[in-house]
Amino acid sequence: MKSRPVQLGRSSVNKPTWSIPLRGWPRRFFCLKESSISKTVGKKNSALTSLPKCTTGIQGLDEITSGGLPRGRPTLVCGSAGCGKTLLGIEFLVRGATLFNEPGVFIAFEETAEELSQNVRSLGFDLEALIEKKKLAVDYIYVERSEIEETGEYDLEALFIRLGFAIDSIGAKRIVLDTLETLFAGLPNPAILRSELRRLFRWLKEKGVTAIITAERGSGSFTRHGLEEYVSDCVLLLDHRVDGQISTRRLRIVKYRGSSHGTNEFPFLIDEGGISVFPITSLQRQHEASSERISIGVPALDAMLGGEGVYRGSSVLLSGTAGVGKTSLACHAADACCRRSERCLYIAFEEPEAQLLRNMRSIGLNLEPWVKHGLLRFHAARPTMNGLEMHLASIHKLVEGLKPSLVIVDPITNFISSGTVSEASSMMLRLVDYLKARQITTLLTNLNRNEGALEHTELDISSTIDTWLLLRDMELNGERNRGLYILKSRGMSHSNQIREFLLTDNGILLTEVYLGPDGVLTGSARLAQEAKEMATAAQRNQEIERKRGELSRRQQALEAQIAVLQLQFQTDKEEMERDITTEQVYLEKLEQGRQEMAFSRKAESNGVPGSQKKVRK
């Protein structure tokens, strides 16, 4: 007989005890209380919510879970094939190891460690380096059904030992089991497996590791084998949906015991930087309102807007029919932004960058230097390339990366082609909100269809817009001219005038339109009217000259008459005076003659009456 020494005996490692009395109902009771507290008190007093959280480090996920996954508890991540479960798990571990110094164990049931590290290398995760630094342990568990013969009762104690060994070898705080359900295919007795899995999750909790368990989505239930029955603390559902040939990845928190969380479906991206979840609908509408004013690039337009332009961080809508110059005006705004040494993001859905640059050169706007300096960034995309959520997500990503102070979307109407109108309008609303919250000025252009009123946007976002500029065609006398006016501009005095909008070799020019008894005239009609007015004015001037001449002539004639009359008067006056003198001389002569007569009659020199009186006495 040849037999090796038998290694038997109870190990020094204590076998954990599984019975946890009265764990179920009181915890649930407390959890209810916790969630109600967190709802009433709000986010700021997170100290009150006793549930400790494990920050995942995955962009956006911590925001919608208000802090991360439940620490020390298992979280179920379910979803159909190819929706990013494994990647979420890997990123959870990699971020934990690199950002929070929390080592992690990855238990792979589907891929070997080599395959896994190859698969995630494209995302910039170097698993081998982390394994070397003892920050990560990968254990590939492989069960080959065809080799297995069931010969009696068994349990998963070996798996527990294996997990425990992996956890203890690096002091792991996090563990990912991907995909645990493959055990159902490998082991013949599901009943044993079920009870053992229940024990596993309890064991994980006792170990105090934050676990992610991934599971395939089953029909009619979250997981194929009903794992959600066992993992009840937190369930995340990943989804990869195709709507009208456009696919969008989404994440939803199905449940999260003891914590408030976002309840919507949040779109997420997988790109070279890993997963980014976009908590777009969780934005709060509490943004600061800047009173700083910025130029929109056309001085005359700034003048119309109270002389200073628009508010920083406000939303500006340019709407108009095709070919009225929306893009040109938007490019002027971009140019003005870059002149202030601020960055601008231009999302162009209609033209590629090179074409836009060329076209703008034709109106004397050279944007190329700004592009070279990195101040201006074009993002040319086809609306149908992604779903709406993905568009929003990629805009978010661009904004976070570039940190612009102006974002131009040209035009927003194209979003309708990648979704329904209501979806597109809610998306625009969220975009405007998002940018406002970051004090980024938004300039949106809206292409009006020919039918319907001009004062209408198909996306119905007019109520969220602060400044609305309307560009319109004015057809008159067989020609088409552009007019611009301000439909509204919140919080500032603004012109009520229609200006003619001219695209010249030196950019945009706003001129006053002709306002006269015949209405508003633009273009050549305005020029003709102006010429006509000039002719009329010249005629009037001539008339005035003529009248003036006549007046002076009349004055001269009058003055001459006056001179004649005066002369005549002078003559008369002299004659009269001569007559008066003659009369006076006659009178004197008469008196002299009488005295001489009396003297000659010897009368008393003292007079006759006196002498007569004396006689009577």
Next chain:
Amino acid sequence: MKSKKGKTTDEVTTELVAVTTASAPNEYFVLCLYIAGLSPRSTLAVERIQRICEHYLAGRYELTVIDLFVNPEMAQQAQIVVAPTLIKQSPSPKRLFIGDLSDEKKIFLGLNIVI
């Protein structure tokens, strides 16, 4: 190695035949039993495999019993998930017997032991 590569197809087929009729009495068995602590299930399994070996494979077997609590790293090396697990490493094909080895019929079938 070179001689193995140089085998003719006839030789390979005869070898395959030899493998399938492995009940030859001189066949040498390498068995490995993985247990998790001294639970009743483990003790049962150890007793049973020892009895089977003594009865049917006396003198031509090698049995190693490994307690995974003592050597946890062995679980990963041998791809063990459940306990107890008996692995027949040779003669090939490799077989895994999971459970407390109470179903002897299956063990005889798997070990190719003709009673």
